[in-house]
Amino acid sequence: MGGSHSREDLDFTDSDDDDSASRASDASSDFSTPPPASASRAARLPTPASIDAIDTHLRNLHLKYSDPISPNPSPTPNPAAAAAALNAVKLYLHIGGSTPAARWVISDRLVAASFIRSGDPSSDDDDEPAGPWCLVVGSKIRARVGPELQLKTFPAQRRVDFVADGVWALKFLHPDGYGDFNAKYHSCLFENSYGVAATDEGRAKVFGKDFAAWARPEFGDESIWEDATDAFSPGPKGGGSSPMPARSPMLRPLMEDFREFEEPVEEDGGGIQSLALGALDNSFLVGDAGIHVVKNFEHGIHGKGVSVKISGGGTNFTTPKKALLMRAETNMLLMSPATDGKPHAKGVHQLDIETGRVVSQWKFGKDGADINMRDITNDSKGAQMDASESTFLGLDDNRLCRWDMRDRHGIVQNLANSMESPVLEWTQGHQFTRGTNFQCFASTGDGSIVVGSLDGKIRLYSKSSMRMAKTAFPGLGLPITHVDVTYDGKWILGTTDSYLILICTIFIDKDGKEKTGFGGRMGNRIAAPRLLKLSPLHSHLAGDNSKFREGRFSWVTENGKQERHLVTTVGKYSVVWNFLQVKNSHHECYQNQEGLKSCYCYKVIPKDESIVASRFMHEKYDTSDCPEAPLVVATPMKVTSFSVSSQR
Incomplete structure (x- = not known):
């Protein structure tokens, strides 16, 4: 490490x-x-x-x-x-x-x-x-x-x-x-x-007048990017330049204070395929043969020696590509592709974690017809901790909706007496007639939704309407493969194959009030984004055909608290950026840059094999000694936790 x-x-x-x-x-x-x-x-x-x-x-x-x-x-x-x-x-x-x-x-x-x-x-x-x-x-x-x-x-x-x-x-x-x-x-x-x-005409055609700052960042308003310093990773005073920003002293304390705890995964589990982090007592490693339950600690996650063998439901179960915790993390929705090579699924399996049994196979349906979904996520950032949660969000290429496991009268469906797979209730959403080519989505703390598309666009929907986006950010030439958003909805992190895009959604309306792009149209008051990139050398060393995957903020579910780090996976690398440092408009990385500004100050955590997932644990697991919750890095055969000490 x-x-x-x-x-x-x-x-x-x-x-x-x-x-x-x-x-x-x-x-x-x-x-x-x-x-x-x-x-x-x-x-x-x-x-x-x-x-x-x-x-x-x-x-x-x-x-x-x-x-x-x-x-x-x-x-x-x-x-x-x-x-x-x-x-x-x-x-x-x-x-x-x-x-x-x-x-x-x-x-x-x-x-x-x-x-x-x-x-x-x-x-x-x-x-x-x-x-x-x-x-x-x-x-x-x-x-x-x-x-x-x-x-x-x-x-x-x-x-x-x-x-x-x-x-x-x-x-x-x-x-x-x-x-x-x-x-x-x-x-x-x-x-x-x-x-x-x-040309000016070409840029206007691509970005339009509202996004002039994206086309010509040097003429854009930078005031929205706060001048930030971090308590345990202080920023520079002044705008000095460096030929190698990634070797900056700003990150050296962070690098030296990482503490590592590694644990191998039981071989009979078939290897880790996905990671479902819990905010309460447990987290879950989803593999070919079942789900390995691990305990959450302040220093990271640690095996309990308990494996849930998936059974029941009368189904030929395949390894899920998506695992979604619900109902105070006592239930898990597992979504497997209906066809190899494609992400779309015809339904989800509901797993009771305590018994290890699939209690139901839910089908996606609307107006009496079966439909597919590309992705599912919780109604909001902290919804998985709600014991009464019965709804979740669904996304397909041209659909955005909310599903309910209760019937149309709000009554929990009787699964025990059901002879057929119950059909989820489409309670809210929209089916778009034109090709939106949705790829991924995420929700804020209040239930607003951000959606990434194949054309690179990122759309913001309020919690009250999924029909029309309040704001639509233009693409930068690459598809958005994953998207995340802060709890307060003020910052969006889009993942492409070659870099991360950090977008600020804050704007001041005509009455002088601060709003986000989820709650109103931003007009032409839109700041240029930041790009988070790897150096050419690290891009090459990450492995053949390595791509950025699943860029995420650290995990906050409380108003008034701010995410502190960003993390992504690139091949055999887990890469961490200091969020406050990235937002600092005087940061040394940004000096003398042309076009959209790129940040190269990051921490690389290399592993011996390709990484399955890199995610920060819930904020409740940060302590006075560790100013950030532990980072969990999972490979097919190992799971490693990293904590950051504030003592030097």
Whole structure:
């Protein structure tokens, strides 16, 4: 356990040994770390000393040039030389992963970086139809411009890092080259994401006038993002910058004070498939063979040696993909897909936890017809602790509704005498005629609902109406795969495959009153969101095809209390952000950034296998010694609890 930090913050030097660079370019086995500036210069080969020399060298490599932008370093400049200088870079490759031997090595000492559209006349692929913009670096890199590059900038070093079958870094030789590259990158990214050019007209078409701050964050109102400091993880005073924000001292106390408690899972359980955290005495690990009951403690969860073997109900039960606690956590609703490979289910199994029996198989139905549901969740953040709870929320691609386990007269249905599966009562909701493509949802403390969609939109519905969204935030180019919301409804966390999106729903209405987007239309008083990302190196080390999954706030169910952390799972990593730090508009991560601001200050908890779930326990399990409730990380064969000590 512990922080998984690399030498990502290595400050490249321009005094690299040409001999070693030449060898690195020819054979990866000969890669070596560039020597310091004080190294002997006797063995160095001559390096290009002028723009013209650089241009000659690049042309000998048969590289392509972008349109010239007039530089000023050469006393006798020519347009071709200027263009060559502008996109001339050193190409570095990171080797060694997270081991102590990890380092950057020179892959190409002098090469050109450019953006080419597939099928472009300037491309070598003359017969290829027009396609997305690609980043091309010499002959070694050709990658589609998109969030999957995980591109990160270091303005002070005129450097960008990214992932493309490895972790690479570009060091720009010309002062204007770095800015020119970033401008072109953002334009290509916008066009690849939305299919329109990155012009004022294109941005207006995508975001509309109400979301102008999303299209041009530099002109947006930042006042809504509070300047926050955390009691046990103090923020910086002032706006200093750092080449490696993730190594910031702000998170070092948090990293050092994590305490770990690990427990293996019984092998006959078939491995953990999902985690159902309880706010009361117990939590539950759902596996292929049943449900393993664990006890909640202030230091985390610990096995009780009790396993509930699912039985009864006359059903061929399959491993559920969703487990929902209800009725003071004495009952659990288990939802399994009706078809392999698809998340939709025709109903739910109601499990009595104390007896371990499925007491009913509920069917989803409306107007006499069976329907499917994609997801279910509790009516509100704390509803699972309510012993009288009989309703829950349901979501399908084009449906949002509330189900009731009582009949239409409010009477609990007699399950014992039922010869057929009882049908849940559709008590509230709406079936949309147009393709909303809902994917996920969550509820606030008062029962308001946030819904994420395939097109990336996030919609806010009040607790009184599911017909029309009060607010609809535009997509950023990727589907929303999971969504969470704070208890007070003021903050939303959307999960995409490549990053998390943090949105503030607060606005001031025309009467000067503070409201959220659940209770009124925000109009054009909408602040730009924050993006929470991994560094290119951590994105690569998290594992093949690793995606962000189930970003969540820490768990609060009481008015006046604020969530303190955010957590998500990426492959073999559990990643934690300090919530107050992310909201701090003066945070060092945000200095000198272009476009939507991204936070890279996080804590990585690596595991040996892919993580099933990462979640904070209920707020009642934080103590004076631990300012946050324990974090629970479940893998198929282990469950680990982490607590944070406030004592240094």
